Amino acid sequence: MNKTNFFKCLFTVIAAVMLVPLSAHARVVLYDADMSGELDINDVVAVIHYVLAGDASMISLDNADVNNNGSVDINDVTKIIEGVLNGVTLPPPDPEGIVTYTVNGVSFEMVPVEGGTFMMGSTRNVEEQPVHQVTLSDYWIGQTEVTRGLWRAVMGWVTQEGLSGITDEHPVCWVSWDQCQEFVDKLDELTGLSFHLTTEAQWEFAARGGNLSHGYLYAGSDNIDEVAYYDTNKGTFRVGRLWPNELGLYDMSGNVGEICQDTFFGIRGSYSSEPQTNPVYIQDDNPAMRKVVVRGGAIWYGAAGCTVTYRFELDHSKEWMFTGMRLALGPE
Ligand SMILES: [Ca+2]
Numbered sequence: 001m002n003k004t005n006f007f008k009c010l011f012t013v014i015a016a017v018m019l020v021p022l023s024a025h026a027r028v029v030l031y032d033a034d035m036s037g038e039l040d041i042n043d044v045v046a047v048i049h050y051v052l053a054g055d056a057s058m059i060s061l062d063n064a065d066v067n068n069n070g071s072v073d074i075n076d077v078t079k080i081i082e083g084v085l086n087g088v089t090l091p092p093p094d095p096e097g098i099v100t101y102t103v104n105g106v107s108f109e110m111v112p113v114e115g116g117t118f119m120m121g122s123t124r125n126v127e128e129q130p131v132h133q134v135t136l137s138d139y140w141i142g143q144t145e146v147t148r149g150l151w152r153a154v155m156g157w158v159t160q161e162g163l164s165g166i167t168d169e170h171p172v173c174w175v176s177w178d179q180c181q182e183f184v185d186k187l188d189e190l191t192g193l194s195f196h197l198t199t200e201a202q203w204e205f206a207a208r209g210g211n212l213s214h215g216y217l218y219a220g221s222d223n224i225d226e227v228a229y230y231d232t233n234k235g236t237f238r239v240g241r242l243w244p245n246e247l248g249l250y251d252m253s254g255n256v257g258e259i260c261q262d263t264f265f266g267i268r269g270s271y272s273s274e275p276q277t278n279p280v281y282i283q284d285d286n287p288a289m290r291k292v293v294v295r296g297g298a299i300w301y302g303a304a305g306c307t308v309t310y311r312f313e314l315d316h317s318k319e320w321m322f323t324g325m326r327l328a329l330g331p332e
């Protein structure tokens, strides 16, 4: 057994000991209101029946809430009709090897990412240059952003408590890099594992779809509307409702920005041009002044800020609107 397979087995065994069955993962397949696995006229009929008669026995309200606003009404019917007419394809099933962890009653999923070599960065913005070669070992990454429910289960508190329309399935936001470090430390105590914020390279490789990448501009598509909540100040959205990317990851573009483990070097041309393996940059000379990297853009960004390479910097102690985090595990 090579080292990679060994760690995969080890993770699987550890996971099996502490985990709940995968069926606990309530997968949302927007548009498929009647849960048939197809999007067709029956979904339209089922949702109209619900809207007119209030009968929810034949539908999944989660699937039918296509605009992800917490209720099912005529606007969702309209979208489902449009979906049928436009031939919208339903998202693929969860990726193989996905693992569910449960902490204090709240579940979350980690997706295995096979390591590989890619060209990190882009020529679009100076901060994304120079494009350079990065090699990553196998690791795991959160299928979604950390939710408010998970944050509360680990920390005992969560931001925006009691705010109307905000659920435990919304991503946590208004948290700082410092608080995220506390969060992973506590999560490690609870699980006996070594979670961390994604490194910036892990984030970008995963957003690009890893070894399954189709080279999209946004995580999972060149059409940002398929994969990202962006360009609105109306608030965040429940995680995992749009289309996943090639690795089965949701909301890497948009929704909340994702604080990475790395500090943001300098203002311009902050990458090294040298090929690197499992890089993570932590500025140690003046920790009080650390700026950290935020990735993926968020709902207050235009599309240009939600690409797989766009970088944003934030003070390490700053809690910022619409900025949250995504978990990673490994490499060992
Ligand atoms: Ca259906």
Ligand SMILES: [Ca+2]
Binding pocket: 064, 065, 066, 067, 068, 069, 070, 071, 072, 073, 075, 076
């Ligand atoms: Ca709705």
Ligand SMILES: [Ca+2]
Binding pocket: 145, 251, 252, 253, 254, 255, 256, 257, 258, 295, 296, 297
């Ligand atoms: Ca995001």
